[in-house]
Amino acid sequence: MxxxxxxxxxxxxxxxxxxxxxxxxxxxxxxxxxxxxxxxxxxxxxxxxxxxxxxxxxxxxxxxxxxxxxxxxxxxxxxxxxxxxxxxxxxxxxxxxxxxxxxxxxxxxxxxxxxxxxxxxxxxxxxxxxxxxxxxxxxxxxxxxxxxxxxxxxxxxxxxxxxxLDPNEWYDLPKEPMVTTMISPAGLDRYYNRDLLRAVKELLIQDYGITLYQITVDFLPNDWEEYKRFLGRCLIYFNPTYDSPMPRSRTEAMLSGCCVVTTKYHEADQFIKSGKNGFIVPDNPRVIADLINMLITQHYKEAVKIGEEGKKTAQKYFHxxxxxxxxxxxxxxxxxxxxxxxxxxxxxxx
Structure with a gap:
């Protein structure tokens, strides 16, 4: 050939x-x-x-x-x-x-x-x-x-x-009560919806004492392996983006068994169904912060199960x-x- x-x-x-x-x-x-x-x-x-x-x-x-x-x-x-x-x-x-x-x-x-x-x-x-x-x-x-x-x-x-992505390259590890996100650390503020991210981070720490770890900002992995292991331990992944076309990091989180909380844009609401394999949220920082706190403090086991369903979704649609x-x-x-x-x-x- x-x-x-x-x-x-x-x-x-x-x-x-x-x-x-x-x-x-x-x-x-x-x-x-x-x-x-x-x-x-x-x-x-x-x-x-x-x-x-x-x-x-x-x-x-x-x-x-x-x-x-x-x-x-x-x-x-x-x-x-x-x-x-x-x-x-x-x-x-x-x-x-x-x-x-x-x-x-x-x-x-x-x-x-x-x-x-x-x-x-x-x-x-x-x-x-x-x-x-x-x-x-x-x-x-x-x-x-x-x-x-x-x-x-x-x-x-x-x-x-x-x-x-190859599902075998991602680690679904025992989950810890951690929340993370990964978007570019600077630039294209509206595109990435940085105002929403900042507001959610502030509400989580001020009202609930929960840290939202922004990878490359609050947590700097030494390599891809450390990044995957950190992601695989996080119970919740928050995707705030407004116009990023099909964020790869959200799929990585789904393959890692994280319970994904995401905005609806660029077809996310076509494959994520709230309460089943993730959560679609409005651009409302109070609603998002309250949901994340509730998942960690009141519905931890349910969040783990939803993350597992999200992983199945990613394996099916993003293989x-x-x-x-x-x-x-x-x-x-x-x-x-x-x-x-x-x-x-x-x-x-x-």
């Missing part, structure tokens, strides 16, 4: 760690070559580097079949440098098809409105008129992949692929096999110049 050689570079290691499993999934047919660079590097503390990953110093035309590049809404801002790696590679790679994976949505109200992020335009910056290339211009004719079905609607186009099969199909379609049909969400499949 002809090898498929894919060129890429480090970006979102949690996402790429799973995608790199296409190599063993295809019995070595798909090979990955990552470009060494000064902007993005692999961190073994975040994910162990797969032994089959190849490294190259630059892109050479004629050596690869496909490129997979990565981007998010902050890449439209030319002043922060986040788009440099994407722009450089997109400009250099001209001889093969390119898939662009977008890890965000057009929500960044602290900087630009949605129309600017999608379509581009001009804004004043430090007294000068600066041209903003919107996502449509940045992506161009490349094939555009997003991480949720809601993200397709928000961008106006895109091919949704829901992430998948690595479904994810890799979807990606393999997409790659073959793109290489053959075909446009794949958007598949139904996993929770709607029979």
């Amino acid at each position: 002809k090898k498929i050689r894919i060129f890429s570079c480090p970006w979102h290691l949690g996402h790429q760690y799973e995608l790199l499993k296409l190599n063993p999934y295809t019995d070595g047919q798909i090979e990955f070559y990552y470009c060494l660079n000064m902007i993005r590097k692999w961190s073994n503390s975040a994910r162990p580097m797969p032994p089959h990953l190849n490294w190259v110093t630059h892109y050479e035309p004629g050596k690869y079949d496909l490129a997979i590049l990565h981007i998010d809404q902050q890449c439209v801002d030319p002043t922060i440098g986040k788009s440099w790696l994407y722009n450089d590679l997109n400009r250099v790679i001209k001889d093969i098809p390119k898939i662009v994976v977008c890890h965000g949505t057009p929500l960044w109200p602290e900087q630009f409105d949605k129309n600017i992020i999608i379509n581009g335009g001009s804004v004043f910056f430090r007294g000068e008129l600066v041209k903003i290339k919107g996502m449509k211009e940045l992506v161009g004719d490349n094939f555009f992949v997003v991480n949720s079905y809601t993200a397709v609607k928000e961008w106006g186009w895109g091919y949704p692929i829901i992430h998948g 690595i096999d479904r994810y890799l099969e979807t990606w393999y199909h997409l790659i073959k379609m793109v290489l053959n110049g075909k446009k794949p049909t958007i598949r139904r969400p996993p929770w709607e499949e029979k």
Whole structure:
């Protein structure tokens, strides 16, 4: 079988760690070559580097079949440098098809409105008129992949692929009365719903003496193994996000048997049913803090059982096999110049 050689570079290691499993999934047919660079590097503390990953110093035309590049809404801002790696590679790679994976949505109200992020335009910056290339211009004719079905609607186009993980890599350990969350420590405040998170943390500690551990802020694991073991011990995982498309950390918590308390956005309410396999909560810090306290102090055993049901849900809808099969199909379609049909969400499949 002809090898498929894919060129890429480090970006979102949690996402790429799973995608790199296409190599063993295809019995070595798909090979990955990552470009060494000064902007993005692999961190073994975040994910162990797969032994089959190849490294190259630059892109050479004629050596690869496909490129997979990565981007998010902050890449439209030319002043922060986040788009440099994407722009450089997109400009250099001209001889093969390119898939662009977008890890965000057009929500960044602290900087630009949605129309600017999608379509581009001009804004004043430090007294000068600066041209903003919107996502449509940045992506161009490349094939555009997003991480949720809601993200397709928000961008106006895109091919949704829901992430998948290997259930065997996550630890469902004996639960302790701990509450945790894991979102980026800074930036994109509305996107991550940081005001809600801060309010819930304050109410929990002030009213109930309960600490909500924000991983990377209140607890800094030394490596991925320590992160998984900490997560596996937590009774409750709180996901506050507003516009993050299908947060991976929430699925990790579900696979770890945590009782997930989450906002409803980006299809969460399609597969989480309150009181059965988790809890869907409104953007109301008092309601959330009271629920978390009640679960810990009055309904501990029930919370453990709900976490177990959530784990079954994640194993069913977010399995690595479904994810890799979807990606393999997409790659073959793109290489053959075909446009794949958007598949139904996993929770709607029979």
